[in-house]
Amino acid sequence: MISRQPHFFAMGLLIGRLTKDWRWWLIGFLSILAGFGLVWCLVLRRTLEDITPFFRLLASQSGLGPRDIEAVVFDGPGKMLRTLIGGDRISLENAMDVLSIALVHPLAVGLVGLWALGRGTALLGELDRGTLELLLSQPVSRRLVNLSHLLFDLAIWPLLGLALSGGLALGAWWIHPIREKPMAADLVQKMEAAQPWWMRLGLLQTGKKTQGRSFEERMRLVPADFLKAAPAVAALGIALSGFTYAVAAFGRSRIQALGLLSAVLFLMYLANLLAQLYDPLGWVRPFTVFYYYRPQELVLGRADLIGIPEWGMARAVVPASLVLVVSGLAGYWVGSRHMEKRDLPVPL
Numbered sequence: 001m002i003s004r005q006p007h008f009f010a011m012g013l014l015i016g017r018l019t020k021d022w023r024w025w026l027i028g029f030l031s032i033l034a035g036f037g038l039v040w041c042l043v044l045r046r047t048l049e050d051i052t053p054f055f056r057l058l059a060s061q062s063g064l065g066p067r068d069i070e071a072v073v074f075d076g077p078g079k080m081l082r083t084l085i086g087g088d089r090i091s092l093e094n095a096m097d098v099l100s101i102a103l104v105h106p107l108a109v110g111l112v113g114l115w116a117l118g119r120g121t122a123l124l125g126e127l128d129r130g131t132l133e134l135l136l137s138q139p140v141s142r143r144l145v146n147l148s149h150l151l152f153d154l155a156i157w158p159l160l161g162l163a164l165s166g167g168l169a170l171g172a173w174w175i176h177p178i179r180e181k182p183m184a185a186d187l188v189q190k191m192e193a194a195q196p197w198w199m200r201l202g203l204l205q206t207g208k209k210t211q212g213r214s215f216e217e218r219m220r221l222v223p224a225d226f227l228k229a230a231p232a233v234a235a236l237g238i239a240l241s242g243f244t245y246a247v248a249a250f251g252r253s254r255i256q257a258l259g260l261l262s263a264v265l266f267l268m269y270l271a272n273l274l275a276q277l278y279d280p281l282g283w284v285r286p287f288t289v290f291y292y293y294r295p296q297e298l299v300l301g302r303a304d305l306i307g308i309p310e311w312g313m314a315r316a317v318v319p320a321s322l323v324l325v326v327s328g329l330a331g332y333w334v335g336s337r338h339m340e341k342r343d344l345p346v347p348l
Contacts, residue, residue, distance in 0.1 A: 010140055014148035022119075026156065029115055030163040033108070037167025037226075038174070040102040045175040048095055048219060084273070089296065095178055095219045096300060102168055103229050103295040106269075112237050113265050115160065117258060119153055120244025123339065125254040146336035153241050153332075161233030165226050165295075172223040180219075229295035232304070235324035236293045240265065242331025243289065249335035249342070282310040289327070292320040 085101045092098055102108060123145070126132035136142065244261050251257040272288040275281040285291045286308050297304055297320075305317040 007144065010144055011148055011151070014140070014145065015152055018148060018152045022152075022156075025118070026159075029111065029160060033111060033160060033163040034167035034170075036105075036108060036111075037102055037164050037169075038171040040105075041099055041168060041171025041175050044098055045178065048098065048178050049180065089300075089302075093218050095221055096225070097296075099168060099172055099221070099226070100229075100296040100299045103164065103233065103299070104293070108164060109236075109269070109290070109293075112160070112233065113240055113269075116237055116240035116244055117261055117265070119149075119156075120241050120261070121248040121251075121254050121257050123149060123245075124248040124251055124257055127252075128254050142340045143336070146332075146339055149245070150332050150336070153238065157234040157237040157241070158230065160237060161230035162227070164233055165228070165230040168226040168229075169223040172221045172226060176221040176223065177216075178219040178221070225299050225301070228298040232293065232295035232298055232321050232324075235321035235328075236289065238328035239289045239292075239324035239331075240328070242328030242335075244331075245335040246331035246338075247335075249338040285310055289324065292323045294320045 084106065085104065090097045090101065123132065126135070132145075135145065244257075244265075247261055247264075248254070248257045251260075268288040269290055271281075271284050272290040275283075275285045292306060294304060294306065304320050306320040306323070307314040307317045
């Protein structure tokens with residue numbers, strides 16, 4: 001037990017050193033992620049209160065349901081937008097579904113990827129500057145240095161996930177309850193006047209079927225449910241950090257590693273997106289990290305389980321977040337093993 005005390009002391013110093021180096025960046029990213037979630041809710045409040053009643057009236061005037069309107073809007077080129085917001089699992093007539101889009105928004109995913117790139121290549125940056133060689137000249141092993149980076153990331157990613165989901169929860173609490181605003185009387189009269197008399201007669205006979213759920217039911221918000229997405233965001237971050245850490249361990253220059261990894265992550269995101277639009281490319285999606293990122297399922301009260309039907313394994317369901325965490329830890333292990341064995345060249 002006595003022989004292990006210096007290691008615990010050294011680990012504390014290494015983690016404290018990382019905290020000091022990254023504290024301002026961390027505060028900035030926490031503020032940006034929380035602010036994005038809050039602003040997203042405030043902006044969409046007008047959409048939910050003003051524009052949603054318009055589409056509901058438009059649907060009722062034509063005898064269609066909200067799903068029919070969505071099918072028309074997201075047909076053809078609109079499939080790309082549909083894929084970006086979460087696919088067919090998301091219904092735009094529900095406020096919880098609409099607000100959860102922020103979790104898969106390209107800006108939010110990009111911020112998570114940006115932090116992962118910075119942290120994954122941090123050790124390579126120390127090698128560039130020569131500070132890693134200076135650190136290892138002290139009675140500190142390479143394994144201890146790698147472990148300190150892993151523990152630091154495992155502690156930080158839940159905070160980042162909580163910042164994004166907490167911003168959404170705060171925004172949902174701020175705008176709740178959402179009340180329907182009446183449409184302009186002249187606009188309603190124009191829409192009613194343009195409707196043929198036989199269609200108005202048909203709506204009178206089937207009016208109860210076209211009303212569907214009330215506005216209050218569809219706009220009901222449960223702010224605390226957005227906090228359930230924090231583990232999924234943290235799991236995505238761990239997976240991305242582990243992947244970048246493993247690749248950067250084989251590099252020599254941080255700039256080159258950042259360029260390569262940025263391109264790889266962008267292509268991975270794009271492949272997961274385009275493969276949903278073109279079925280023959282569906283087999284590519286399970287190779288991407290973003291395929292297993294499903295925060296909206298947790299927010300909407302669904303199981304965080306995923307199969308791989310693209311590979312004929314639809315019944316072999318596993319927790320999606322668990323896949324991300326395991327893949328991230330595997331990346332850290334590969335990167336740490338290589339960093340322990342590789343030669344440390346002279347800093348450029």
